[in-house]
Amino acid sequence: MTKVSKRVKDIPFSGIRKFFDLVSERKDVVSLGVGEPDFPTPAPMKDAAIRAIEMDYTAYTSNYGLLELREKISEKLKRENGIHADPKREILVTTGTSEALDLAFRAILDPGDEVIVPEPSYVSYNPCVWFAHCKPVPVSMREENEFRVQPEDIEEKITKKTKAIIVGSPNNPTGSVLRKKELEGIAKLAIKHDLTVISDELYENLVYDGEKHYSIGSFKNMKDRTITINGFSKGFAFTGWRLGYAVSNREVIECMMKIHQYTMLSAPTISQHAALKFDESGKYTKSMVEEYDRRRRLLVKGLNEIPGISAITPKGAFYVFANIKKTGMKSEEFAEKLLKKAGVAAVPGNSFGTSGEGYVRFSYSVSRETIKEALERIRKLMEKN
Numbered sequence: 322m323t324k325v326s327k328r329v330k331d332i333p334f335s336g337i338r339k340f341f342d343l344v345s346e347r348k349d350v351v352s353l354g355v356g357e358p359d360f361p362t363p364a365p366m367k368d369a370a371i372r373a374i375e376m377d378y379t380a381y382t383s384n385y386g387l388l389e390l391r392e393k394i395s396e397k398l399k400r401e402n403g404i405h406a407d408p409k410r411e412i413l414v415t416t417g418t419s420e421a422l423d424l425a426f427r428a429i430l431d432p433g434d435e436v437i438v439p440e441p442s443y444v445s446y447n448p449c450v451w452f453a454h455c456k457p458v459p460v461s462m463r464e465e466n467e468f469r470v471q472p473e474d475i476e477e478k479i480t481k482k483t484k485a486i487i488v489g490s491p492n493n494p495t496g497s498v499l500r501k502k503e504l505e506g507i508a509k510l511a512i513k514h515d516l517t518v519i520s521d522e523l524y525e526n527l528v529y530d531g532e533k534h535y536s537i538g539s540f541k542n543m544k545d546r547t548i549t550i551n552g553f554s555k556g557f558a559f560t561g562w563r564l565g566y567a568v569s570n571r572e573v574i575e576c577m578m579k580i581h582q583y584t585m586l587s588a589p590t591i592s593q594h595a596a597l598k599f600d601e602s603g604k605y606t607k608s609m610v611e612e613y614d615r616r617r618r619l620l621v622k623g624l625n626e627i628p629g630i631s632a633i634t635p636k637g638a639f640y641v642f643a644n645i646k647k648t649g650m651k652s653e654e655f656a657e658k659l660l661k662k663a664g665v666a667a668v669p670g671n672s673f674g675t676s677g678e679g680y681v682r683f684s685y686s687v688s689r690e691t692i693k694e695a696l697e698r699i700r701k702l703m704e705k706n
């Protein structure tokens with residue numbers, strides 16, 4: 322009998338998956354649990370993929386990704402993010418943002434290093450740090466700061482072993498968007514303590530109420546100590562195509578490419594051809610964001626009208642991180658009750674780290690009808706309590 326690695330065995334499965342195994346056992350569930358767009362991929366991207374198949378573009382690409390795609394990404398980074406990256410050596414196309422994250426950690430960490438992870442955090446950050454034989458150090462993001470991580474809280478956790486800080490803005494699961502001043506504070510810390518910032522900007526397109534997304538890699542003296550991670554999954558309804566990218570200095574990208582070369586070879590070719598049309602797909606993203614915004618307002622208003630639940634208005638992504646502390650229940654107990662008694666699926670906040678306890682994540686990447694139905698069910702359940 323094969324014995325699996327003890328270290329890997331000890332790493333827990335994602336709390337989200339565990340919860341959704343329960344959901345799949347039921348047919349009548351209204352789900353506000355999923356974290357992916359419910360829109361189709363923009364037509365220009367789909368058409369480009371079909372054309373690529375017809376043209377038999379089915380071979381590997383360069384390890385770095387199609388040069389034409391890297392050139393387009395480089396232009397976009399300059400235009401929208403203020404980042405200047407050489408398409409030949411400073412951009413790596415990856416299999417989803419997920420791979421870019423994993424490569425970033427593996428490329429810069431040595432065993433025993435510490436990485437500061439603002440919590441509640443996206444579920445993959447801690448495991449990626451563990452897989453690299455390193456230690457994630459949590460920093461709580463608090464509701465009174467609208468879940469925006471504060472530089473002074475980060476500074477308290479910096480030790481001699483700290484190598485990097487991960488920044489996720491707009492944030493999954495809280496929907497918070499870091500302000501320029503906070504990012505400048507983080508940049509200052511990175512420079513002072515000689516740290517790298519891994520900036521996960523996957524939700525950059527999904528911001529509301531006139532909020533602005535800033536890329537920390539564009540700040541003064543930050544280009545060489547930032548790894549900007551991004552992809553097409555959320556802004557372009559592209560999750561199943563598995564395409565992302567990483568941007569940093571030549572040495573870091575080369576090191577990430579080395580791991581990618583041996584473990585992945587190249588990102589999916591058809592998906593890269595589809596992604597070449599991301600510029601032409603902006604109007605689709607815009608209309609998705611307008612619809613997310615309508616859903617966001619509906620969900621926040623509805624949750625705040627239910628006894629025991631309160632929710633601040635998130636400025637980005639497509640999640641509401643609702644406070645359920647007044648119900649007296651723990652996150653998991655609440656989510657289980659919601660599922661079993663009301664047939665509504667949402668993700669317990671503690672799946673995103675201990676500072677998510679007392680909260681539940683509701684996703685609004687579902688139709689307004691679904692949101693209305695879920696709100697009605699939750700209201701009925703809470704009124705019975």
Ligand SMILES: Cc1ncc(COP(=O)(O)O)c(C=O)c1O
Pocket residue numbers: 356416417418419420443489492493521523552553554560563564565
């Ligand atoms: C914050 C964040 N980063 C990265 C990912 C991974 O995305 P991808 O589909 O690009 O691998 C997700 C997916 O939900 C996410 O929420």
